[in-house]
Amino acid sequence: MTLPTSTRAAVLVEHGAPLELQDLPLPETIEPGAALVRLVCSTLCGTDIEIWEGKMSFPGMLPMVLGHEMVGEVIAVGEGAHDATGRPLEIGQRIGWSESVCGQCFGCTVLREPVFCQRRGYGFMQRSDVPPFATAGLSEYAYVTPGAQKLILPDEVKDAWAAMAGCAAKTVLRGFDRAGGVRVGDTVVVQGAGALGVFATAVAKVSGASKVITVGGPDERLEIAKRFGADHTVNISAGSEGIVTQVMELTGGAGANFIIDVAGAPSVGPEAIGMAAARGTFVVIGSTGPVGEPFPLSGIMGKELTVVGSINGDVSDYFHAIEFFRAFADRYDWDALFSAPVGLTEASECIVHMHEQTELKAVVDPRLG
Ligand SMILES: [Zn+2]
Numbered sequence: 584m585t586l587p588t589s590t591r592a593a594v595l596v597e598h599g600a601p602l603e604l605q606d607l608p609l610p611e612t613i614e615p616g617a618a619l620v621r622l623v624c625s626t627l628c629g630t631d632i633e634i635w636e637g638k639m640s641f642p643g644m645l646p647m648v649l650g651h652e653m654v655g656e657v658i659a660v661g662e663g664a665h666d667a668t669g670r671p672l673e674i675g676q677r678i679g680w681s682e683s684v685c686g687q688c689f690g691c692t693v694l695r696e697p698v699f700c701q702r703r704g705y706g707f708m709q710r711s712d713v714p715p716f717a718t719a720g721l722s723e724y725a726y727v728t729p730g731a732q733k734l735i736l737p738d739e740v741k742d743a744w745a746a747m748a749g750c751a752a753k754t755v756l757r758g759f760d761r762a763g764g765v766r767v768g769d770t771v772v773v774q775g776a777g778a779l780g781v782f783a784t785a786v787a788k789v790s791g792a793s794k795v796i797t798v799g800g801p802d803e804r805l806e807i808a809k810r811f812g813a814d815h816t817v818n819i820s821a822g823s824e825g826i827v828t829q830v831m832e833l834t835g836g837a838g839a840n841f842i843i844d845v846a847g848a849p850s851v852g853p854e855a856i857g858m859a860a861a862r863g864t865f866v867v868i869g870s871t872g873p874v875g876e877p878f879p880l881s882g883i884m885g886k887e888l889t890v891v892g893s894i895n896g897d898v899s900d901y902f903h904a905i906e907f908f909r910a911f912a913d914r915y916d917w918d919a920l921f922s923a924p925v926g927l928t929e930a931s932e933c934i935v936h937m938h939e940q941t942e943l944k945a946v947v948d949p950r951l952g
């Protein structure tokens with residue numbers, strides 16, 4: 584097969600503007616450890632939307648290709664390329680990959696935490712006008728760099744699930760893991776009913792929570808959360824005080840043992856502290872914004888709460904997300920999380936839909952046009 588020398592990609596040229604379909608060059612040689620893939624599925628993540636609208640921005644980041652949850656079919660392999668479990672990469676395999684890390688910086692070596700790699704290559708860290716040009720999801724082909732941690736995907740894990748494992752699912756699993764997991768029998772509150780919230784609801788339930796309460800909105804999303812393990816839901820229209828009151832009632836006055844923020848609303852802090860049980864744990868994953876509403880530290884002290892932050896995830900979290908979907912493939916109707924796949928030409932509309940919260944998780948299959 585003759586390898587393509589360029590790829591069609593949906594490029595973000597200006598925040599808030601429609602994506603531009605462009606032809607981007609592909610690297611002429613595949614470096615040792617690298618691969619070239621034809622993308623078969625990309626799912627959009629909240630971060631893509633925040634970058635699109637300019638909520639997340641830094642100088643010199645544009646132009647760029649959005650999409651960092653994706654699955655591709657290998658069409659060329661660099662010398663010695665293998666996946667994160669040591670299996671050699673071969674043409675025709677279906678792979679996913681985690682962001683690239685350098686293995687040499689303070690974060691990689693001293694902290695031993697790839698999420699703190701100072702040279703982390705991750706979707707928005709790659710401009711589309713400098714080599715290797717196309718490494719992200721909203722593209723027909725993508726170059727998977729030597730430093731990107733690849734995984735050969737098991738057949739049981741569908742494309743969209745595996746794509747979602749690449750960021751949303753691994754981020755949620757890392758949050759649970761950072762906090763030591765749910766103790767069987769605990770009451771869990773999930774703050775947020777977007778794709779992460781629904782997934783976190785399911786994870787809490789299969790982890791053995793006695794009661795999972797999902798807080799969010801609108802009602803249609805809360806109905807989805809119920810299908811994914813929520814025993815109760817609380818609509819955020821109740822306001823902070825109403826939310827806390829309802830959770831306290833639903834927990835017999837004790838409060839929740841485990842609260843996980845995947846909403847990032849300014850009010851999640853005071854609400855979590857207010858509804859936490861004594862000795863409870865509060866995991867912060869969703870609060871990407873700079874400011875939240877103030878809350879008294881005495882609430883953390885008085886209840887002896889544990890507060891844990893968690894950002895994104897590394898290939899270990901990604902591996903576990905893939906295994907989670909494999910193990911619990913039949914437990915929930917995972918396909919219900921995703922919209923029907925559309926082509927690259929419709930990616931812009933998907934972003935607007937997700938921004939307006941009329942779509943939970945958009946799926947782009949670049950082969951569709
Ligand atoms: Zn590093």
Ligand SMILES: [Zn+2]
Binds near residue numbers: 628629630651751
């Ligand atoms: Zn993401």
